[in-house]
Amino acid sequence: MACDLEFDLSTAAVLALQVAAAGTTGDILDERLEVNLDGAEADPSVSELAAYRGGRMHVISADAGRLTISYEASIRPWPVPTPPGDTETVVVDAEAIVALRQSRYCESDAMGGFAAAELDGLEQGP
Numbered sequence: 621m622a623c624d625l626e627f628d629l630s631t632a633a634v635l636a637l638q639v640a641a642a643g644t645t646g647d648i649l650d651e652r653l654e655v656n657l658d659g660a661e662a663d664p665s666v667s668e669l670a671a672y673r674g675g676r677m678h679v680i681s682a683d684a685g686r687l688t689i690s691y692e693a694s695i696r697p698w699p700v701p702t703p704p705g706d707t708e709t710v711v712v713d714a715e716a717i718v719a720l721r722q723s724r725y726c727e728s729d730a731m732g733g734f735a736a737a738e739l740d741g742l743e744q745g746p
Contacts, residue, residue: 644674
């Protein structure tokens with residue numbers, strides 16, 4: 621996998637990029653992240669942060685100029701597990717449950733109609 625990015629920075633900036641292979645994709649055989657500023661290999665501040673579900677973020681602090689970022693990696697994917705048959709017991713971990721839950725966010729104006737329909741007729745409390 622590979623990614624090439626270019627930015628024209630008019631001022632110094634801090635960028636957070638999520639272009640690196642996730643730790644859950646398989647065995648990372650080799651990888652390279654190269655950062656250049658104005659065509660020369662830069663020595664910007666680059667740090668790697670762990671992200672959700674095995675993701676990896678790189679935070680780059682760079683001065684003004686043309687910033688180029690190149691990432692490439694060779695990966696040996698892990699085999700995809702065979703899903704259980706219909707008669708087998710399915711074991712789901714907490715992370716999978718969180719990923720499958722309905723969103724906890726909804727438009728607040730939709731709640732007004734719901735509350736009126738469901739709570740109409742209840743006595744008002746203190």
